[in-house]
Every structure is written in C-alpha cells, then in structure tokens.
Amino acid sequence: MTSDVRVPEELWEGDTEGVITAWLVDDGATVAQGDLIAEMMVEKAQYEIEAPVSGRLVIAKEEDEVVAKGAVIATVET
Amino acid sequence: MNASLETFELQRPAVEAGLALEEALLETICQGESRFGLVAWSPTDRALVMPRRHERVAGFPEARRILLDRGWPIRFRATGGTPVPQSPAVVNVALALRCQVGSSAAHLEWGYRRLGEPWCAWLEALGIQDVDLGSVPGAYCDGRFNVRIGGRKLAGTAQRWRRVRGSRDMAMLAHGAMQVGDTPEALVAVVNAYQAAIGDPQRFAAGSHVALGQVLPELDVDVALPKLLHGLASLVSCCVF
Numbered sequence: 070m071t072s073d074v075r076v077p078e079e080l081w082e083g084d085t086e087g088v089i090t091a092w093l094v095d096d097g098a099t100v101a102q103g104d105l106i107a108e109m110m111v112e113k114a115q116y117e118i119e120a121p122v123s124g125r126l127v128i129a130k131e132e133d134e135v136v137a138k139g140a141v142i143a144t145v146e147t
Numbered sequence: 148m149n150a151s152l153e154t155f156e157l158q159r160p161a162v163e164a165g166l167a168l169e170e171a172l173l174e175t176i177c178q179g180e181s182r183f184g185l186v187a188w189s190p191t192d193r194a195l196v197m198p199r200r201h202e203r204v205a206g207f208p209e210a211r212r213i214l215l216d217r218g219w220p221i222r223f224r225a226t227g228g229t230p231v232p233q234s235p236a237v238v239n240v241a242l243a244l245r246c247q248v249g250s251s252a253a254h255l256e257w258g259y260r261r262l263g264e265p266w267c268a269w270l271e272a273l274g275i276q277d278v279d280l281g282s283v284p285g286a287y288c289d290g291r292f293n294v295r296i297g298g299r300k301l302a303g304t305a306q307r308w309r310r311v312r313g314s315r316d317m318a319m320l321a322h323g324a325m326q327v328g329d330t331p332e333a334l335v336a337v338v339n340a341y342q343a344a345i346g347d348p349q350r351f352a353a354g355s356h357v358a359l360g361q362v363l364p365e366l367d368v369d370v371a372l373p374k375l376l377h378g379l380a381s382l383v384s385c386c387v388f
C-alpha cells in the first residue's frame with residue numbers, strides 16, 4: 070500500500086507554483102509518520118512537509134523542481 | 148548581549164543570534180508553549196543572509212570567500228526568498244502564530260497581511276504617506292508583500308511554516324527586514340557583489356529601495372518601534388486562530 074505526499078492545497082491562493090527546496094531524507098529511506106522529509110518554497114515562504122505515514126519513501130520530484138498545489142512529490146510505501 | 152523572547156523592545160544580537168531568536172520563537176509555537184509571539188532585533192554585526200538552498204549554486208564557495216573578504220560573511224536563514232544584507236542599518240520584526248490552515252482562512256497572503264498591514268499603519272502614524280504592500284521591480288529579494296514607501300521597498304517579508312507537535316495546527320513565522328539606516332546604494336552593492344561572484348547577470352537597483360532614515364532622519368527607532376509591536380500584537384489578539 071502507498072500513501073501520497075502532496076503539496077498542500079490550502080496554503081496559498083491562486084495558481085502560483087512552488088519549488089522543492091530540499092529533501093531532508095534520501096530516496097528509499099525509511100521514515101516515520103510525522104518525520105520532516107522535505108521543504109518547499111512559494112511566495113518567499115518556506116513550508117515543511119512531513120511523512121503522512123511510516124514506511125519507505127519514494128521521491129517523485131527532485132530538488133529545485135517546480136510543483137503545483139496538490140502535486141504528488143513522493144509516496145510512502147507501507 | 149542575551150536576547151529574549153519576553154520583550155517588545157528592540158534587541159541587538161549578532162546576526163546568528165538574531166536568526167536563532169526567530170527560530171526559538173517559532174519553536175515555542177511548535178511546542179505548544181504559546182499561540183503567538185513577537186521579536187524585534189537589529190544586528191550588531193553584518194552578514195549576507197539567504198536560504199540554505201543557495202549553497203547549491205555553482206560558484207557559491209568562491210562567492211562566499213569574496214563576500215567574506217569584503218566583510219560580509221554569508222549566513223543562512225529559515226525563511227524563503229533570496230539574499231538580503233543584515234547590518235546595524237536593518238531592523239527585523241518576526242511574528243509567530245499558531246493557526247489552522249483552511250478553517251481560519253490562514254494561508255500565505257493572510258500571514259503577510261497580518262505582518263504588513265500593521266507595519267503600514269505604523270508608518271502612516273509616523274506621518275509617512277504613500278505607504279502600501281506590493282512588489283518592487285528592481286529590488287533584491289522582491290516579493291508581493293514588501294512594505295513600500297512611494298513604490299520603493301522599505302521592508303522585505305518572508306515566512307516559514309511548520310507543524311505544531313502532536314496537532315493538525317500549523318505554526319507560522321512571518322518576518323520583515325526593514326532598512327532604517329545607511330543608504331540603499333550601500334546594501335544593494337553587497338547583493339550585486341554576490342550576484343557577480345556567482346556569475347548571475349541580474350543586478351538590483353538602489354532606486355528601488357528606500358531607508359527609513361531617508362524619510363524620517365530624526366526618528367529614534369528604539370523609541371518608535373514598540374508601537375509597531377503593540378500594533379501587531381493587538382491585531383493578532385483580536386483575530387481567530
């Protein structure tokens with residue numbers, strides 16, 4: 070079973086895109102629910118993204134990649 | 148000097164200590180110890196401060212050396228944006244809030260307005276006209292919510308969002324950096340030196356910036372600033388979050 074790690078939908082208005090500024094864990098690493106796994110930036114705001122569940126992280130979007138609201142940036146395999 | 152989260156007075160730590168003060172402020176919200184907080188500080192030293200992702204830029208190590216030789220060490224901050232000079236000519240104000248994304252209309256613009264609108268009201272109360280929030284083409288670290296005087300950038304704003312421990316709530320830190328002294332030319336030159344050192348052709352214009360001291364040369368910032376902080380606190384205390 071996999072769970073998506075998504076860019077939050079409600080953080081900002083409009084269709085401005087953000088960018089993944091850092092992955093804080095490696096692709097394939099084991100993460101626990103609530104672990105800080107990535108940072109993204111939009112509108113000069115840094116936003117921390119946590120693992121939604123525990124499991125193995127599979128990164129879908131690389132650092133410096135542009136992402137839209139709601140985009141899946143990774144999955145966690147449980 | 149020891150910095151504190153318990154005062155509405157302007158504090159004067161070194162740049163690194165000031166950045167740590169803001170991080171501590173955000174952490175008090177994340178740990179559930181408080182629902183909002185404020186801190187104002189002006190550095191005793193100087194540095195060019197930027198998000199850590201800039202460390203990945205080609206030519207960064209050489210740029211860091213060049214800036215250090217000019218007396219501007221590079222430091223990293225937790226909020227977003229691009230390089231900004233910090234010096235005794237800059238006053239920083241950080242507002243931290245606990246909020247619920249979605250259910251209380253808390254989002255990035257909401258956060259910027261919670262910081263920026265009282266800032267504009269404070270400037271107007273000081274007798275300054277043509278104050279608003281907006282972008283400033285040609286300014287370094289431009290964004291949609293700079294505090295402007297006559298269309299020139301007085302204060303840049305940025306944010307950091309983090310989950311409150313054990314909760315669905317979020318902690319927001321909104322930060323503003325206002326040039327109060329020195330000349331725009333002096334600070335813009337530092338950012339342009341960094342641009343040149345990393346081989347980025349973009350240059351910024353001093354004419355896009357303004358220092359508060361140019362507009363109100365007699366102003367004692369230490370005396371005036373507590374009114375801004377009280378204005379921020381009173382607006383926050385009356386809103387639902």
